[in-house]
Amino acid sequence: MFGFRKKQTGQTLVMMTGVLLLVASLLFAVTDMGKHARQQFYLQSVADNAAYSAAVAMSRQMNFMALTNRALIGNQVAIAQWVGLASYLAMLDRTAENLETITSFIPYVAQITRAISMIVERIEESFAEVARLLVIFQKAVIQGISIAQRALDIEFFFDMPLLINDVVSQHSQELAWDAYQGGGLVPFPYLWVTRFDRESTSNSEESEFFEELTIKSLDPFSKSRGYNWVSLFSHKVVKRGGTELSVNSGGKWDWHSLDSVSLHGRHWLFGGFREQIPLGWGASAQDKKRTQRNGYGGAFRSNSNSSSLALSQMESFDVTQGAFNYTKLNHFWSTAADSLVVKVSLGEQVAHAKARTHFMRPESVFPRNDRFIELGNLFNALWQANLEPLSIEDKLWLAGNEYIQ
Secondary structure, three states: OOOOOOOOOOHHHHHHHHHHHHHHHHHHHHHHHHHHHHHHHHHHHHHHHHHHHHHHHHHHHHHHHHHHHHHHHHHHHHHHHHHHHHHHHHHHHHHHHHHHHHOOOOOOHHHHHHHHHHHHHHHHHHHHHHHHHHHHHHHHHHHHHHHHHHHHHHHHHHHHHHHHHHHHHHHOOOOEEEEEEOOOOEEOOOOHHHHEEEEEOOOHHHHHHHHHHHHHOOOHHHHOOOEEEEEOOOEEEEEEEEEEEEEEOOOEEEEEEEEEEEEEEEOOOOOOEEEEEEEEEEEEEOOOOOOOOOOHHHHHHHOHHHHHHHHHOOEEOOOOOOOOEEEEEOOOOHHHHOEEEEEEEEOOEEEEEEEEEEEOOOOOOOOOOOOOOOOOOOOOOOEEEEEEOOOHHHHHHHHHHHHHO
16 A cells, blocks of 8 residues: 655765866866966966076176277276376476476586486486377277277177077977067167177267267376466466377377476566576477467466466377277167067967166265266166066067967
């Protein structure tokens, strides 16, 4: 009368099998996503390393150009100093000789002044020979620096891609890479090389720019060496002198210097001082003797007679400087040329990294006296590298480039 239902079994097993399959699929998906994320992080690290290494090399090239430009100025200043010292010693030699003549009739004093004159003469003659050799050496260094700048410019063009390849290859030989500039339009480093302009003193405008920097870098002795040896109420001994730069045909720089010393006396009892007796004079030239009567620290304004004698007896080292080259920044492509984007890929996965070289003067360490903000230049080695995020423009250009490919 009463029926018994059979107990049903197996339905839970079927349901659990489906759940287990779902869980397994999720686990595989999570594992695959984790592997993909780890690989993406790895690719990003490689791209960051490659981009930053390239930017460091770019900064080093900038700093090398800045240091060598400074060295060009330094060697020109050194030539100015050698020529100036030769002129100064020639003036001392003439002064000692004139003093010997004036005191030749005074017992005992004549022997002293004669001895002084002989010592100064030997020093002056020896230094003139050494100074000429030093000027020849500085001239060779200047030409060598100009050649080194050009050689490094060419070398960096070929070494930059090799550097990136070395960095990427150190991580894995299976990785592919590419590097762009200008929003992905220009392969690296074709835009970078446009950042440098090779200037030459054979061009008058380019020479004037470097002349201005060099003149501002002269030491006080070279600029103007004017002071009074003796200053009394009625008489004083006035010393004037300085070093000047002329540019001969073809952009050949030529330093020349003049020194003079004269006795000045008052005109009447309370009048102004006037030159009375030339006491000493001397002048030296690196190459061509000069006839100009301006400059030289105001020598012709104060000591007209002794300065004229110095100019007429100017000695020359007979060392001709050829035109030389230096490197200057081209600011036209500065924003695009100072950065690069490196792409690293493995199969379908891709990572991009952007790095830039930029100029920054640490005001806390090297403050400017004029408190102006210093723009990027190739005369202070203050370039450094840093990573930076891709801009919207970079992402759009790269996306468009990927779509085209």
